[in-house]
Amino acid sequence: MSDLKSTGQQTADAPTPEDALHEAASLDAREAAHAPGGKAAGPVLAADGTPLKRSLARALRRQKMRALALIAPLLIFVLLTFIAPIADMLFRSVENQIVSETLPETVVALKDWDSEGGVPPADPVFAALYVDLFIAEAQKLHTRLGTRLNYEKTGVSSLFRKTGRRVGRFDTDTYTDQITALDPSWEDPATWVAMMESDANRAALPFTARSWDRWTAYQLSEGDDPAKEDIEDVLFTTLYLDLRETGGTGAADARIAQIAAAVGDFDTVSLSEQFADADKDWLDPEVWGTIKAFAPNYTPGYFLNSVDMQKTPHGIEARPENQQIYMKLFKRTIFMSMVITLSCIMLGYPVAWILANLPTRTANLLMILVLLPFWTSLLVRTSAWKVMLQQQGVINDTLVWLGIVGDADRLVMINNQFGTIVAMTHILLPFMILPLYSVMQTIQPTYLRAAKSLGATNWTAFWRVYFPQSVPGIGAGSVLVCILSIGYYITPEIVGGTTGTFISNRIAYHISSSLNWGLAAALGSILLAAVMLLYWVYDKIVGIDNVKLG
């Protein structure tokens, strides 16, 4: 991109405020050198006694501020409506906080589990999942998480939905019953509220304290008062688990010690069995592997998905053949954009040439024809192509009528690549013709005459003298057409069928139908990168300073 910079300097022939500053500086130096005697060190002063350099800088600053104020509306507009969404898209393509936000306990508990071991995790992990899922179900967040993880492993969505329905009815009331039998005051929510206000208690019952906080926060957000609602089984379960783990040492409340003394003899419930009862997929290590793999806040998963790979518990691998679509779509998008660009050059070059060599009046008239497509709706134009190209359409009818093709084997020209290429070439043609025309207008006819007078045939004169001078126009047109067509959506959607759709159609599908915004964002980011790469390659080959729009 250093070329870009240098062209910037070339075009900036007009004096800039910086120039003036430099000039002022060098002026200072010169004045100093010319000053007689030892006065050389003193700066040149303006009429009011301030150093000239400073008053010049002040004058220029005012100019700069005014310029900035003038462009401010556009700058803000662009920032808000363009830069911000792109940044948001880039962020979404790697963002993955949903797992760690919905299953915070599980994610931590899974740290020590080995996903390569081939066995599901132990009971404490199920306990953590129990709490997480119970709260998520109440918040109705578990289905969202299921949908998210379902992108990575099919079946997870229904697993979460199914388990969500069961998680409130686990057999954990065993703990509730045993604890309240020992001391009925545990049934009173006020006991819990008071208990959880003591730091010592909280330290003794860490899991319970965390779960209590999350649960009460949820209740408060729903407008309920934790001091009045019944205590759920899940909290008794965490209380039991904490006491069995720590023995309740250090707790300030004697009631805790009372239960702690009894826990050893409690009847227990296996949470892994409870989950397996709900859905036996919970015993599948692959499910747990997926949760663990997507636990981090940021994931390359969407990008891997975009290039037909996936992150599995065993590392990164290619997706199954039958699920590989994106690379194919990317390649098709690039290939068809190139074909469309080439067709635009082939069709547009002669038109631009004729326009540039006609008298201005006639050229302007013809220019209206070139611009006409801009004045009709894109949808109308695309639909018109449908009418033209379909099997019962105008072209096929004409061909059949002329006897060129039989009625039985009418040509298939729509809902495939051909249809997309034809329609898009037509739609994007003005973007090729306009820069070509404006560049060709600047090529004086005397060059061709000179070449011919030097002995060149018409073809040589064109190819060696005219064509090279028109290359900047081809470059500008190609960059425009290629970049526009890579991101094109409506036309391929309408006339593309299944073989003529672009990556953008898939992006639109993920945004509006499958609601997999992360994947859509990743695909969009790759598209953005592809366009920038294209631009870079173009800069390397042709040079961006060779692009002229007029």
Next chain:
Amino acid sequence: MADTSSNDAFVEFERVQKSYDGETLVVKDLNLTMPKGEFLTMLGPSGSGKTTCLMMLAGFETATHGEIKLDGRPINNIPPHKRGIGMVFQNYALFPHMTINENLSFPLEVRKIGKSDREAKVKRALDMVEMGAFGGRRPAQLSGGQQQRIALARALVFEPELVLMDEPLGALDKQLREKMQFEITDLAHRLGITVVYVTHDQTEALTMSDRVAVFDDGRIQQIAPPDELYESPQNSFVAQFIGENNTLEGTVKELSDKLALVQLDDGEVIDCMPVNVNAVGERTKVSIRPERVEFQKDRLKEGAHLLKATVKEFIYMGDVFRTRLSVAGNDDFIIKSRNAPDQVRLKPGEQIEIGWLPEDCRALDA
């Protein structure tokens, strides 16, 4: 030039006419014969059809009527690139995307000349215009005068026998123009090429050419060597167009082979040389060059007609004095006198008598 038969004619226009729009003739009945090696200038006001003639010769325009011959062969049907005519354009038309060397080797390449030969010829051509050090540059990196030299070198590098130049010095400043005028004529004579040169600048035409064809209104008004053109203009357009000229209008009173008596509009009668008058009673414009007018009696020939004149303005120009007089109703009558020690400086309002030799006073068409 009396024996110029069509056999030594190198370039020939025969009754050539040209119309762009089918309504008006831009070139009307052009007849022109040029021998090999001649430097001919087409001089005329803007729009008089000079470029059109040049383009017809180069093959970029076709004559509507008539025939153009090159070295005895009709070339109407030969495409421009086969005519082998070198051409220098007003805006130089150097190919901006090629270096100077590439520009110069272009005509050699299309002629399929070998690489080493090409390089030698390009070098020779560049040295010829003293631009040997600039071969690697692009046209945009050269000054106007340098581009002009390159354009010249490119038109000459493939050794054409005929070179056409359409106002090649129009974009240069005066000093550079004078230098290039000299260099072009010098080159042309050294190489022995035939040149058709177009300009609207009469000084350029007079200083450079072997012959000058004065164009007006799609016709050649006069074609002659520069001195003849200046001293013996054949019609009043040429007299007006070339150099400074005084015109007095009148009617022919008497006409013989060597002398015409013309009665000016204020009644005075003067002796003139009949050039473009055919009958007594015809209206005529009498043309006298400012430097041929005398106002000191001792310098005038015995019996010369004298006219009364009033001095209007005296202009000191250094080498000459330019005095504006009112003569026979013409307030713009100019005389020029050399700044010599004994020269008289006239004062405005002074009444004097002026005169001239009858052969310096030409009776032309009205």
